[in-house]
Amino acid sequence: MAPVIGYWRPRGLLHPIRMLLVHTGVDFEDKVYPETSRDEWLKDKESLGLPMPNLPYYIDGDCKLTQSLAIIRYLARKHGLAGTNEEELIRTDLVECQVQDLRLALIKLGYHEYSEEAREKYLKETLANHLKLLSGYLGDHPWVAGNKMTYVDFLLHDTLDWHLFLDPTCLDGYQNLKDFLARFESQPNIKAFMESEKFLKWPIFGPMSKWGYDDAGSKLRFPD
Amino acid sequence: MRSGCEKITASNVHTFIVQLAQPIRLLLEYTGTEYEDKQYECGPPPDYDKSCWFGEKHTLKLDFPNLPYYVDGDLKITQSNAIMRYIARKHGLDGKTETEKVRVDIMENEAMDFRNRLVRLCYNPDFEKLKSDYLQQLPQYLEQFSKFLGDRPWFAGENLSFVDFIMYELLDQHTILAPTCLKDFPNLEKYLNQFKALAKIKEYMASDRFMDRPLNNKTAKFGNA
Numbered sequence: 001m002a003p004v005i006g007y008w009r010p011r012g013l014l015h016p017i018r019m020l021l022v023h024t025g026v027d028f029e030d031k032v033y034p035e036t037s038r039d040e041w042l043k044d045k046e047s048l049g050l051p052m053p054n055l056p057y058y059i060d061g062d063c064k065l066t067q068s069l070a071i072i073r074y075l076a077r078k079h080g081l082a083g084t085n086e087e088e089l090i091r092t093d094l095v096e097c098q099v100q101d102l103r104l105a106l107i108k109l110g111y112h113e114y115s116e117e118a119r120e121k122y123l124k125e126t127l128a129n130h131l132k133l134l135s136g137y138l139g140d141h142p143w144v145a146g147n148k149m150t151y152v153d154f155l156l157h158d159t160l161d162w163h164l165f166l167d168p169t170c171l172d173g174y175q176n177l178k179d180f181l182a183r184f185e186s187q188p189n190i191k192a193f194m195e196s197e198k199f200l201k202w203p204i205f206g207p208m209s210k211w212g213y214d215d216a217g218s219k220l221r222f223p224d
Numbered sequence: 225m226r227s228g229c230e231k232i233t234a235s236n237v238h239t240f241i242v243q244l245a246q247p248i249r250l251l252l253e254y255t256g257t258e259y260e261d262k263q264y265e266c267g268p269p270p271d272y273d274k275s276c277w278f279g280e281k282h283t284l285k286l287d288f289p290n291l292p293y294y295v296d297g298d299l300k301i302t303q304s305n306a307i308m309r310y311i312a313r314k315h316g317l318d319g320k321t322e323t324e325k326v327r328v329d330i331m332e333n334e335a336m337d338f339r340n341r342l343v344r345l346c347y348n349p350d351f352e353k354l355k356s357d358y359l360q361q362l363p364q365y366l367e368q369f370s371k372f373l374g375d376r377p378w379f380a381g382e383n384l385s386f387v388d389f390i391m392y393e394l395l396d397q398h399t400i401l402a403p404t405c406l407k408d409f410p411n412l413e414k415y416l417n418q419f420k421a422l423a424k425i426k427e428y429m430a431s432d433r434f435m436d437r438p439l440n441n442k443t444a445k446f447g448n449a
Binding site for chain 2: 063065067068073074077089090096098137
């Protein structure tokens with residue numbers, strides 16, 4: 001039986017995991033819980049054998065995991081997408097945490113603080129600072145770890161992609177980040193998936209968010 | 225070798241976020257690593273001036289300037305989990321089997337969620353009002369940790385790992401917030417005592433290097449002294 005990943009419909013915390021599985025070419029099943037009601041998840045929550053029930057989850061036989069970063073790290077080790085030497089491990093650990101800070105910052109904006117003024121401030125201060133440091137750290141490496149693609153590239157890609165909805169021009173000063181996105185999206189399995197109808201662009205956040213769920217939030221980037 | 229987050233000032237040592245640095249210190253002490261503890265003290269209210277840090281922040285050649293930082297010659301890391309993992313790998317404290325590594329990763333993230341909930345409470349101006357709600361919900365989280373630990377000695381399993389340094393500190397903080405919170409979870413109480421009984425930890429906690437207060441910085445509503 002193929003492994004199952006379970007999550008709400010919006011991209012949220014699951015998307016980098018899904019992209020990684022697509023990239024590896026393994027079969028997997030997507031268990032999608034409708035974001036409009038907790039009923040279906042609450043029925044499953046205590047009966048799946050998850051030690052600490054939560055979404056997303058990953059179930060493959062006896063392997064039952066929660067916590068999105070624990071899941072992606074496990075899959076990375078399994079599929080050769082983890083760092084293999086000390087330098088790669090330091091780089092991936094560091095950028096995993098840095099990207100997580102940036103993800104949480106956008107989640108905070110989208111769920112709690114969103115206004116035009118807050119958006120402008122976020123773009124000018126929070127995002128600008130993060131992008132400058134990430135771009136500097138990536139340098140002319142093709143991938144975060146160096147020459148090897150790792151799970152952190154999936155986290156970075158997703159996070160940058162989120163921000164393109166907030167401001168489609170935000171990467172304009174960072175050619176190496178734009179090149180990174182293009183390189184990532186040209187990986188064959190990823191490219192095919194992104195061009196298929198299975199690929200969900202939006203929403204990125206849940207219905208309780210002020211920005212990130214309603215279609216209006218996607219119009220800057222995709223006006224049609 | 226310098227660990228970074230704070231500079232030892234004269235008497236009152238007020239750190240920016242003791243929480244994130246303490247597990248690092250505990251790990252350095254446990255592994256017998258010599259280190260220098262640089263502590264930054266923020267100013268008094270109402271401004272809580274942080275210029276002692278901001279003045280230095282961009283001169284340290286950190287790729288992602290932040291506190292805590294860890295500097296060891298040319299190696300300069302930030303992000304407390306990245307620092308913990310670096311030190312842990314050197315000493316085999318990052319999970320010895322695949323099963324342990326998975327448990328370590330799950331607990332690192334569960335602990336972060338647990339910590340974030342506590343920090344949100346402690347720094348909230350309505351701390352007093354929110355405290356009782358927090359304490360009402362606390363047992364459900366402790367129950368999960370208690371079940372996940374089970375009768376294993378450590379959270380990874382048979383072997384001590386860096387997440388035990390994080391979880392010890394978090395559970396200890398909760399016993400300061402609510403002294404009887406572990407009474408229904410004897411395995412968690414046993415876990416804390418077992419951690420404190422580790423020789424190097426016991427020695428550290430008895431020394432004058434050990435700082436168990438303050439938990440948070442001066443702007444917090446709880447644990448700021």
